[in-house]
Structure formats: C-alpha cells, structure tokens
Amino acid sequence: MTGGPRPVPGAAATRRRRPSASRDGPGLATPVPPAPRALPARMAPSVRPFSALPYTRLPVTTFLLALLALLPLGVPPTGAGEPVRLTMILRDEAGAVVGAGRPVFGPVEIEVAVQPAGLRFGRLELYIDGRRAGVLEAPPYRLLVDTGQRNAEHRFEAVAFGGAGEALAAASLRSGRVEADLDVEVRLQHLYLTALRGGLPVAGLGSEDFSIYDQGVLQRVATCDSGDLPFSAALLLDASASMEGGRLRAALAGARAFAAALQRLDEAKLLLFSDRLRLESPFTAVPAVLELGLQGVVAGGGTMLNDALYLAIKRLESRPGRRVVVLLSDGVDVESVLPMSWVRQALRASQVVVYWLRLPTGDPEGARRFTVWRNAEGHRREAEELRAAVLESGGRIEQLGRIEQVESKLAGVAAELRSQYALSFYPSASLGHGRWHDLRVTARGRDLRLRAQSGYLER
C-alpha cells in the first residue's frame, strides 16, 4: 500500500470553504441536521452546519469508506416487546459510508439508526476513543465530529439512555489505520514491567535503568515508555453458584468501579461465566456499556474457569497494546473442557497479563475437593497450573479475605497498570518459531523489585 492520501470525490470543494485550522486528534463535535446535505435555514445555537467545521489543512480526502456497524447489546425490549437496536454508520465528507476497519481522518458524520424506527430516547451519547463527543437529546441521531489527522485507529461508540438515565442499548464501530509502518515493528518484542520499591510503584526510570536478558543474553533496550499507557482489559467474573449470597453483587460493583477508572483510550470488556458464558460486553471505555445486561444477573450453575480464561485471552489477542485479564474467582474449575495446561500455552502465545483476585475458599489448595470431573489431585494440579500461568504472564495473585475487598483490589490493579513501564527490544537470537524464550529483567538499585512476564513464544 502506498500510504498516501487518496482524493475523495467532492472533498476539494469542501476543503476550500473551510477556515484555516489544524487538528491533530479527534475533537470538536457538531450535531448534524436531519439531512446532511440539505442544511436547514435556521438552527439552534448549539448546532453548527457541516460546513462550519474547523478547516483541516491536511487533505481530508485520504479516507475512508464504508461502514459498519453495530454491536447490538443488552437490547432490552421496548414497550411492545421488540428489542432496541442501534446501528452506527460513519460517512466521510463526501457522504460516502466508511466501513468498519477502514481508516478515517478529519470530519466524519456519525449517524445512529434506531430500531424500532421512530423510537426516542432520553438521550443518546456518542464517544470517540472513550471521550464523550456529544449528546443528542432527540432524533435524528447524527453528529459531525473531527477525527483529526493522526494515522490511528478510532473507536466510535453510541449509548442510548432512557428517561430515568438507564442505559438501554449501545453500538460501537472501530475504524482502522493506514498500514504503512507495521512491518517495522514485527520483530520488536514488547515487555510490560512493574517496578516497586517498598511495595509502591516507582516512577521516573529510563531505559538505562533496565537490563533485559533473553535466554541469558543481555539485550539492547530499544524503547522505554511509562505513564498512562492505554490498555485493553477483560474482566472475567465467576458467576457460578459459589458466588451466591451477595458475592456476585460485590464483584459487579467492583467491575463498575474498575470501568469508571478507565482512561481515554483504555478499553475493557466484561465476561461473566458459570458452566457457560453468561454475559459478554463489547470492549468499551464507557462504563454504561459495561453495565448493559447486568440487571437481573444471578449467580448459579457450575464453573468453567479454564474455558472462560481461554476465551478472554483469545478476545484480547486482536487488541493493540497492553492486554490484561482480571480474573475474579476462587480458582476452582469444575466443568471446563480445556485443562489449564492447554490454556497456559495459549496465554504464553498471547502475552496477555493475568491478574487473579482470588476469592477465599474453604479448601484453597483443593486438597480435599472432589467433583465428578476431577479428584483431589486433579484439582490441586489445576490450581497450581493457574497459579504458575498468572505469575509467568507478569501478573499477580491477590488473595481476598472478603468479597467486599474486590473494589479496592481492582482499584489497586488499575493503579498498577497506570504506573507500568513498556520496554521493547530486538531479540538478538532466534530459537525458531513457537519456541519459548526465557526472559529476565533487572534494574539498577538493589531495593527495586520488578515484575514482568518470564518469557515469550517466538513468532
């Protein structure tokens, strides 16, 4: 792919009409009148015509195409019993539909189609990359936004709320980016690292402070970043019968708090499991989206922890950047079809980091636990595999004394993710595809304690 901007029919004329202004990121949003190309003579003061958008100096024409759309979620029934569906459509300046996964730059019109047609919400909120871009009180649900000129993926989300402020439905759509420099990074190996002193995160370290050993060989640190690095998280909550009696409610409250702590560009999804997958939200930075469908969730059934962890890992694999699973469970698997040793292999390949908030059980090591699927030895082995997988991934195990600690422990995980370092290096030697590399990271300063993944699978 050449990577240069391609002209879009009609774009030049639009560009000529705009005042001179440049934006690097997504920004200003403007509600669009009902017919995007036929502006009404009079508009409310807060509504600006499409043509009044700030001028984007870089060519808008590079863009984008067709659409996509929707992730219908939660879909509570309407009064008539018909589910509510939102469909999100992006159009470029020329009015062409932009498909999901295609790159977007500059002004983009977001349209949210509603089914059943004519349905009115209390309000409809639109987000770009987790930041609220606008609120529409009444149909038509259209908004003009400026996505800027950075070659980056963008996530568009729409959340419909009822009159009482309850989230009713949501849709999301993700744009792509121009694939120009991806090849450069293929061999680059990333490493996410937590540095602690006296149990507290340490800031201000640079690449010169770290030494990375791949198979015992010192590597040159290529990059070292820190600060608010965005991440994608899968919150994996056990909703089996062992979570009855208020435990699930407390876990969900913790998940809400975690979602509320997400920063712009962070994304999370919620996965509830028992002996089956009970609920799955899309990746989102909007807490209300995570909460869709939670009402009425009750604990019950068996436990397929291993299978659910595998699913969470696979759901994260396609996400860019840091990927994290936060598992809330007592760690006792009963009905999974996948043994934890197989899941651990998948985890190694994915480089997903797992944090395990471990709920108390009467028999933590499984020494006296018998189920139809496993005897005590089987349960002990599975628990040990899970423990090893978590630590190998660079995550940690947080033992909870009481379920009420979930919220504070999840806040601790979120804070830790905010203070991590992202290191990268070019491995100096290849062991062959699919081979495991042992990694070791050290830091200057004896009192520093580091936690990072203990290896990676060569791709």
Place this chain on the structure above:
Amino acid sequence: MSRKIDAREVRRRSRGVAVRLRCLVGALLPGIALTAVGVLGAPLGGAGGASGEPSALPAAPADAAAPAAAPPAASPPERPVLRLMRSGGLRVESAALLMSGQQGGAIDLAVLAVPWPAAAGKGRVDVMVEIDGRSLLAAAGPDPAPAPLRCEVAFYALSGQGILDASGADVVEIDLARARPALERTGVRLHEELRLPAGEASLRVLVRLPATRQVGLRVVPLMVPPAPSGAAAAMAGGAGLAGAAGATGASGGPVAEAPPRLLTPLFAGATSSAAADSRPAATWLEARLEGAEPGPGVPPPESAAGAAPPQGTAKATPPQGAANAAPPDTEQPAAFPVLFAGRETLFELPAAGLPSSGSEGIEASVELRPAGGAVLPGGGLAARLLGRRPPPSPHAAPGLELLAIAFTPPGTLAAGAYELQAVVRLLPATPAARAGQRELRSSSLPVLVAAAMLGENALLWPQVVRAPALGGMTAAAAGGAGSGTAGKEAAATPDTAADGSEPSEGNEGKQDAAPRTRLAGFQAAYRAILGDVAAGRESAAHLALGELEAALLRDGALDLSRLAAVEIRTIRTVAAQAPEALVPVLHLYALLYAESRRAARYQLSTHAREMTFGLADLYARESALPAARQLAARLMISFGGELAAAGGPGGFTTKAWRRAAAWDPDGEPALLCLALDAEWRGEYRQALAALRQLLSRHPESAEGRLRLAVNLVRLGQQEEAERELERVARVAAGWPAAVAYQELGRLRIGGGRLAAAEQALQEGLRRLPDDESLAFELALVLERRGRSAEAAAVLARLRAAAPEEESSRHLYTRLPAPLLGRVDGEIKAAIAERLPALAAALAAGQQAGSR
C-alpha cells in the same frame, strides 16, 4: 435489660457463622468430631468452656433491680442480688444449640416476642424472657459453689431463609445466698430489644449455666410487620411520634393507608416494685441494664375490674401532652400470661391502621383453644373494648395504637395451656370493611388458664404450673415456649394430660423414667398419624410426626433409640398384618427426613434416616411379593437422591444406592447412581465395575456407556475408551453426545492427533452447534494447526447463554433426572396401591388392642 443489636453487630458476629455451622454438625451428629475451636468474641464465662467451670467475667456494667429478693439489711449489700452484664460472644456449643432450633433442656423458661412495625428497614422486637427459678436452681446442682450463680442468656433471630438477622448474649449473675427464696417462688425475668427486618423470623433464646452445662432453649416464631405506607419515612427521620401519634388512630385523625392489622396481645406481668408491694408473692427478680428503655407497659390486671373506663371514654384519648405516656401503673407484659377461669382479665392489643376512634366501628372478642386444638365450643368470648391509646414513644408509629380489652374466661374452663387470639371485627360502614377486610386477628399467644382457687398468691406461671391442677407441666409443655408450633408440640405430648405424675424439676435424667401413660399416649398418637397416612394425608402426617417426636425428644421423655424402639414396635404389628403396609410408612419417614434436614432438626433427621433404612430392610425381607425387592430398591434410589442433595456423595448416599443395587441388580437407575457416586468420590474402579454391570444388562444406556468411557480414560485404557466414545457419539443425542465428542477431542489432542481431533470436533459442532465446550476445543485445535483466523471465527460465534441453559459437562455432574423422575412416579403409584392395606392393618391392630 435492654439493648439494641444492629446490623453492624450482626456482620461482626456473622464471621463466625460458618464455624458455628460446622460445629453444629459435629455436635449433633454422633461420630463426627468437632474440629473448629473458635467463635467470635470472648466466650461466655471465659475460658471455662472445656471443663465446664465458670471463669471470670468482664466488669459488670450495670446493676439490676431486685426489689423483692433483697433482704431488709441495715447496711447496703456489697454486691447486688442480681446483676446483668453484656457478653462478648457465644460458645461453640451455645451457637450450635441455637442454630439447631431444638427446644427443650433442664431450665424452664418462657419467651414472648412483641414485634412492632418495621421502619427504615427494621422493626423493634421486645423480647421478654422469664426463667423458672426452681428449675434454674435444680440445674445449678445440689451444692452450687458459694460464688454467684452465672447464667448465660443468648438470643438468635433467624430470618425465614435461615439467615442470622440479629443476635445478643448476656450474663445474669445471681447471689444465690440472698436470691434463693425469690427464685424458689418465681424466677428471673429479662427484657431484650432486637431490631429485625419486616417478615417472618424465628427467635431462639438459650439459657445456659456454664458451671453445669445445663440449658433451656425456646424457639418463638414471629412476624415483624412492615411499616404502614407513609410511616416509614417519618420513622426513619427519627420522628418519635410525639406529633404523629396525635394525628393518628387514637386521636381519630387520618392514619396511614396500610391495611389494618393486629399485633401481639399484651398481658400484665408482675415486675414492678409497686406491684411487688401489693402482691409480694408474685414478683419476678428483674434483671435490667441501667438506663435501658423499658418494654411496652401494660396496665395491671386489677384495673380491668375497677379502674377501667367504659368503652370509648376519655381514657381512649389521652390529654394533650401526655399522648405518649403509658398509664402510670403499667407493668411489663408477661411472657406466659396466667388467666383465671371466671375472672375478668385486661390486656392491651397493639393495632395498626384501625379506621376510627373510640369503639365506633369495631367489635372485639377473644378466642381460646387448647394448645394445638380447635376453638372451644361456642366460638369466641365476648370482650369489652375499654379504650384506645397511642403506645409510648419507643414503640409509637403512625396509625399504631393500643386497644385496652377486657374479657372473662369461662368459669368452667379446664385448667391448662391454651392459645389465645384476639379478634376485632370492623363494622360494615368502615372503609376497610368496605374493602373486604371485615375481621382482623392478632398473633396467637400461649396462655395458661388456672383455677380461680389458686388465688392472689399464684399469679405467675412458675407458681401455677407447680400446682396439682396442672399436673406439674413445664412451661414448654404448657405452651409457654412461645406460640404456634411450640404450642402444637406441647399438645401432642402426653405430658399435657393431667396424669398426676410428679412435677418436673427440669432434670432430664428424671424425665427418662417416662410413665407408662406417656408411652401409651404416644403410641395412640403415633397410630393416629399412621391413620392419616392411610387416609392419603401424607403431608400432614409427616409434619405431625415431626412435631410429636420433637416434643418427646425435647422433654427428654425418650431418647432416639427408645423412640425408634417404640415406633418399630407399632410398625411391626402393622407389618404382621400386611407387610405391604410398610411401603407408605417407609415413605413417611423419607419425607420426614427431607423436612427435618431442611429445618435443621438434626436429631429428627437422624432418626428419620435410620428408620427409613430399617424399614426398607424390613420390607425387602418380609414382603412375599416377587417385586418387593425391586420396589425397596426404588425407594432407596429415591432416598439416596435426597441424601445426596443434603450431604453430597459417600456415606449414607452410597449406603442407599448400594442397597438399591443389591436388591435390584438389573436396575439402570441404581447402577447409574452408584457409578456417579463413585466418580464423585474419585473411586474410578468402583465406577467402572458398576457401569460394566449396568451395560451388561442395559447395553442401550448411552449415559452408562459415556461414563464407562470417561472412566476408562481416567484409568489409562485409552483405546477401549475411544471406541466407546465413538459409539456414543454415533448413536446418542443431546448432552451425552456432546460430552462424547468433547472427550474424543481431548483424547486425540492429548495424543497429538490434531487432525483426528478436529474431525471429531467439527462433526460434533455440526450436530450440536450451541455446545460451547466443542467450540473452545475446536478453536484450540485450529490455533495449534496454525489456522488462527478460523479459530477466531469459531469463537466469534459464541453467544452468552440464558440463565436456565446448562452446559453438557454440567449435566454430566448431575443425577440422572429422567430416570429418577420415573422412579418417583413408580413409588407414588405403589404407595397409592398399598394405602388400603395400611388402613386394614391399623384397624386390625386396633381391634386386637381393644380385646
């Protein structure tokens, strides 16, 4: 004594509930050792638990009044006669006793719970506890130490779901040297205050002497009414009702819109020093924390005869400023009121939402029924509505008032235990009556009716129950344990017959020598219950049997082995007439087991379980029918299911299913259940043996073959396992097929045969596209084969399941529901066929007995 126990305290204490429950099992089931040692808080009586010796208590926070017992010394005594102290927690044993809900023990006590409408989530419940002094002295032993006698009093309030809503623990310290005369006459009385959410609850009160480990336990059911609509906010806001009361019921103003409701009748009990002055022989030793709020005051009984105003007069509407004041000479309500035949009695009745002031629009009456029996002939007793007043401030709520009611028990009424219920009829003109609610009934209250000749010096139940006219009954036997169930238990006990046996000293050892009359009465009651079974009233019969047995065990009249012996003796006479009659009787005990387990009555459930096993043996042995052993096997299969649900695999579950398999070696359900039980216990060879036996008789059993294959894998016999799995996958449908494909996949992935695994999994998913486990496995195989995009596509199709959808692997862990359902159907039909045989056998036994 009065103290508030709120949610924080419950939370703090609830950390020990799991430990307590484990201990309970250990304490009540023979052969299971207690392993837990800790409970929250300091144990009552300090470290003396193991030896039973009392130990130092925390410093006494308050003294208690003991007006009647204090000797007229010239100088004040160094210690009060009676002290009440709070305790930091409960012993394991006490907690276990409270959780068990089994009434009884050597210390006789009566408990009254007076619930008031809940507001801001919780309602106040006043609890009156009256401890019989003589039984307390007897329980303390013949020669108690010279140190003060320490008596623990613990309260547990459990919700309808069995959740601990409130609890409390106190210690009463009694200077026996000075209190003995008063204790001999009456006893000790306490007032406790709990806060409970609206709804049904079970209050359990335990009195325990740490020194001798003697106890008394009473259970009182109660219902905390919800606050009237519109009242909750006012009450939550702390409005004490000083203003609100003036605007409601008693003063005739508009009341909240809740339906009218009557609460618990309150009779006077003699506690105050003023009362003690006038009736010194009838006064409790009252233990109260200093500064504690008093319980609800009740006018003394004599005010009914003289001072009580006529209906609807000025006393119904107190003067301004005195709206919340109780009449100046009120007493605390009696836990177990004593009424005298032929003498008018006054009581107060808390009522909510009554429509008008004075006596206009309403009529009152009283119903008395022998404990557990029907209303007396002639129906309700006429009652006079003397007046209406708002309750004092701690109990006040919008629309809530106290009705003063007087009535006279008939002079011909036999002495004994009764249940009293107040009835208020709304005249047709009132709004509530127009809305269809014409008659209101109060909670049922146990009362004791004594002959008037007992006189003024015997006003309290400890005095009355020792009188010859009542045959020396205990408070529990007389119904004083509370209301409802307790009263019925008492009625079912032969104790209630005035058989002239010696008065109880609260000593269980003495009560073991149950008189022949008791046994005869019990056998008659037992035969009547079997008669109910024969008449098709099985549900009522098993409840009645539970109550009958509970009453006997509670009073120590029989222990478990003697109870079983007595019952088996009766059953044998039935079986001698018709062995088939054993089947409905056996099922009766199976039902009793399930019910007792659910109610956590472990003594009863142990007894019922052993009876079920024993009767199954007897039936299999005695019946001449060719299919008798098969039917006995069916009964054991079903009973094993109940045992598994209650206690999991192993133990008695295994015992039941092994018997079933022995009696019906060709039966599919028994062998399947036996195999599942063995799998659950990790005994894979045992499972394999049962499954091979099953498949030799039922080769078509898909579940049996699937389990066989799974266990073959576990035992390393992979090749045979794979053949069996392929066979199941080919012929079975539903979850067995799904699990067969999954296990084939696992077997092949584990062996590195990814292509073969993929083939099986693809085929499985084609047939069972909603099976998540197959999708997970297939994704993993595709990933390992380097086809990540296909793997992602497989997982992308996964959708969250509805709550009622169970995974195929979860169904594998379940008992074979369709087979067990079929077994239950067969049992039901077999019982119905045999009811006439039971009826005939009982009738024949009756005739033989009468000859």
